[in-house]
Amino acid sequence: MTMTDVNDLVARAYGDPAVVGMVLTGSRARGLATRYSDIDLCVVVSERRESWWQGRRTAEVDAFVCTVDELADTSDIWQRYAFRGAQVLVDKLDGVIAQLVQRQAVPTQAEANTWAREGLDGYVNLLYRAAKSRRDGDLAAAALDIAESVSWLLTTIFALHGRLRPYNKYLRWELTTCPMGEPWSADTLPERLLHDPAGLFPDIERLARERGLADVLDAWGDDLHLLRQPRTA
Structure with a gap:
């Protein structure tokens, strides 16, 4: 056709x-x-x-x-x-x-805020699980949790910018068509999501706090320190 x-x-x-x-x-x-x-x-x-x-x-x-x-x-x-x-x-x-x-x-601000909160909490949850598994020597479980965190992370990134999460096929198109600035570049973000989604935590934490979602992060208390520790494996 x-x-x-x-x-x-x-x-x-x-x-x-x-x-x-x-x-x-x-x-x-x-x-x-x-x-x-x-x-x-x-x-x-x-x-x-x-x-x-x-x-x-x-x-x-x-x-x-x-x-x-x-x-x-x-x-x-x-x-x-x-x-x-x-x-x-x-x-x-x-x-x-x-x-x-x-x-x-185009989501409403209320919708985007709800998705951002849910996505952020889910992302942190999976990073926390991965960090515990890595600490305990279960690298397979850690890798699976990190891979699963990507979906939550994408939802969070775009919701924090008031936008829908794109299908993976259109991720570069979305970032190129409507740029969000660094570190959410079409040239680098897809590769970072693929190879080191946990490494984006500092960027997400900074953006989430700027956008008024500090309470979601602070609800994790001292457990956040486990996410900030250098990863050796």
Whole structure:
């Protein structure tokens, strides 16, 4: 399927009264398509019914159907990033579809603060577990906890900047498109996350305290000292 085919789908959407919106997501929306990229489409309907607009997934197109109310539902945090950088192709509701897409892509300050607190606590928890395992000589358990900490760390970094955590595939794109400054550089952060996520703790601690989350860290009391000790293995 080519973008010409997408234009045909757009034309068909305009001619179908059940369809009120169509949104291009994924790599093609972000300008990152390769020869292997499919076309990701969100088709917004007024109500669910049997029609050719049922969601489908092939090697060429990945289309899912949702109602306006479902598009307005922001409870699925992981799914929300799909709308970051999305392109609204059809909006029969005078801008409502575009507004809902924007709402999905941009968290409120309250949402970001909640995610930052949860992410920070989870990150510290796993670093603490890893430090104890390393101290006790269980290097495999320590390595597994460090690897698991990356997801929490990414959530924390982006939430502290008022943003959604990107899918790993789009991490460099996100950091390049909307830079957050050092040490969160597109040139270095992915490698640091891969090779030494625990080494980012001082940077996270500094940022979290600047952003008013000192209480989350201080709740760990003296256990934080274990995280600050040099790692020899």
